[in-house]
Amino acid sequence: SDQPNTSSAKSQTLEPGQQLGVRLVNGSSRCSGLVEVWFRLSWGPACRALWDSRASEAVCRALGCGGAAESTQPTSPSLELPPGPGAGNTSEALNATLALAPAVLCRGAEWRLCYVEERACDSNGSPAEVTCAENRAVRLTGGSGPCAGRVEMLEHRQWGSVCDDSWDLEDSHVVCRQLNCGWAVQALPGLHFAPGRGPIHRDQVNCSGAEAYLWDCPGLPGDGYCGHKEDAGVVCSEHQSWRLTGGADSCEGQVEVHFRGVWSTVCNSEWYSQEAQVLCRALGCGTVARIPNGLPHSLPGRMYYSCRGEEPTLSHCSWRFNNSNLCSQSNAARVLCSEVYIHSSFSLTWGSCFFPESSVTMTTEDWKPRELMLLILCITLGILCLGLLISMAFIFLKVKGKYALPVMVNSPHLLTTTPEGINSYQDVPITISKEEGPLRKEVADCASALPCTRIWEPPG
Template sequence: MSDAAVVCRELGCGEAVDALGKSHFGSGSGPIWMDDVDCSGSESRLKNCRSPVWGKHDCNETHNSGVICSGARLVLGCRCSGRVEVLHGESWATVCDADFNQQDAEVVCRELGCGSPVKVLGAAAFGRGEGQVWSEVLQCRGNKSQTHFCPKSSSLKHNCSHDNDVGLVCAGVLLVNGSRCSGRVEVLHGESWFTVCDADFNQQDAEVVCRELGCGSPVEILGAAAFGRGEGPVWSEELQCRGNESQIHFCPKSSLLKHNCSHDNDVGLVCSGSVRLVDGDSRCAGRVEVLYRGQWGSVCGNNWDMRDAAVVCRELGCGEAVDTYHESYFGSASGPIWMDNVHCSGSESTLRNCESAGWGKHNCDHSKDAGVICSGVRVVGGSHCSGRVEVLHGESWVTVCDADFNQQDAEVVCRELGCGSPVEVLGAAAFGRGEGQVWSEELQCRGDESEITLCPITSSHKYNCSHGNDVGLVCSGTV
């Protein structure tokens, strides 16, 4: 990525998004001029980076390098905050605050490797740009990897100047391998994401992380790689947050580490989030409640459907939406009704990003409180209806041993996911090796259960399984 950063800078193409080898973009046919390139990342040109003499290499065309640069950048802040500028032809153009929304912000932060959006700021909060104001409207749905792939409209509704340049603050911290508001803590430092040692992370640090991500307050700090072991570096500094900082970036740090940590000590965090399910049988089923201005309130069931439920289940890290309810199936709330006439496309990362009548605006009462049942199982690494089987166990997703999974278990998983019936059960990590725990219990489904959580379970394991034994499943459905 240090080498790629120099290429993107030299071309005026923003930040490096990915560095690709093995001729990802096809093989060249001419000479190979450079090999073993070693850039610090600060060079102005690739030719200035260290490498052997021109034309000397131990390589062939199957190892040609490639780069993906971003078409967006953030200016006058830090790497993950600033004025939004989009590459338009050969020039960088600013974006009008009236033409930029939360879905656009999701894509920009993701494209820059900067986590999730924290705040969209108008009125040139990061200063007035100098070039063009972009003459198109971004119409991102929030699930794109780059702004380049977002639909655009040339029918501008607003007459904007640089006084309207939009700014964006993305999070410098991520929660990985859980949900949007729970997971392994990773902090952005330079160009890389670092895990944090459980012995160097406390309640004050957790307060800041949850606040920065818009995830309420800390519920639980988990050590010993509860959300799986990370793959990158372990951070070599100790966070010393006071707890009132708005971003982890502003916390004091100490390089006097007391502990020698590995990825076995990666810290995990569960925040309260901005959505929850209450009065159900598990944290993945119940009445939908959202956090607004520090108070939990319900969601009206008017027009509540499976696309809305899908966003809630994804935000909570609870797999797929199984069923929706809109007549207080899980009991009536007693607090405010915060949302009504919710209309999600289904691709939003949070329920708050979906269209609605406006906070607190409703034509409803608590007899119509919305509810959701999410599945406690998912398939990963394939399609919606095929992949590695993972089961929700407490706050974590765990893989299942191929020797402990049979046709009856497969019937239940496919049914719960709305994916028809099983076509094939595959062992030996056919859909890749998982990263977290391997489940220490054995499913004993009869095959007629509606959900995996209703299947009997035994803890008397006959097999000693690793991720090389992760089971995969192909169901008949394709939706």
């Protein structure tokens, strides 16, 4: 077969296998997908019915992707045309089910032992498909959609996470573009989404932002210095998150959606109980209590939704962004949900614990363990603070009672006495004055419990 034209200035640089006239398309990477071959000056799908394991191995080796890991094609194809159902009208029967297509025929597991020729192929069948051993892929998990979540890479047939050391928007741009999710809105550190499991494939990723695949970026292998509490996360522009503003709490107010980097209002021209039900459930606010009348749009962007009511989020409904026809004569949608919402992210301050609004709407599975942990921490700190205050008050009162000063009596004839009950284990007589001579005046009554002495005045 003819080789691809690589002399044109407009043609892009071909990868190793493409220079030999073969490539994989519509897969997670250049090492998986549908097989296309260069035949008669154009790329065309290879016939699946005439594909075998030797061809899969040869293609993967030609692409520099190791050996073949997976192939769904027959392993022993017939290189001859299949017989027709009857001898009388064979050509018509063949024309009904077969069409000429390029077929890859290999005598061994090396591409140099393969050749491409036009053969009759089942016109109703799909093209040949291959997944190589060194296939790589990227996905975002743990968010409320495919365009937000924890970054995971597939390497050596195993999914693993990426460490957030030096993780920034340039790295996130590569992931979002690779997933057809637009551009990166946020590059998030660990624990914003639920931590992953398994290996950590990359650390210290340093993309320029122009790479086609995340694994093309410079970086270090995950060597044990990074744990899953540092799993990197991404929010792409095509991800949608929602909030309610202007109400008594976060479960009431104007419906706003964060999409393509900005907050926009939602048109109420199609805002009924089905759409409101999906939103209240996605925000963790229960069911719909009431749909108030809409107010004029206060934000430049406008989103239109049409739901059945069973969708997990509004992004799973039919939606259009900035469609003037669908949003004509509309106001900004509003809703009142039935329950109080507890936000997914948090901040801890002295004397109080609260959960401020997160820019990313997360599923219940993502935020519940973390929220519970913080709630327990807040309660524990509150109990400790209360116990400390009670202990300090008790000690203060005890010390005050122990070291209280006695009441002083200002009299030229009275001496200071020891207060009763403090370091006193016997009755102490109270002596006022004692002199020789007749008694002039009695100044104190004698108590039955304590002996007392009368005052005597000297004679003359």
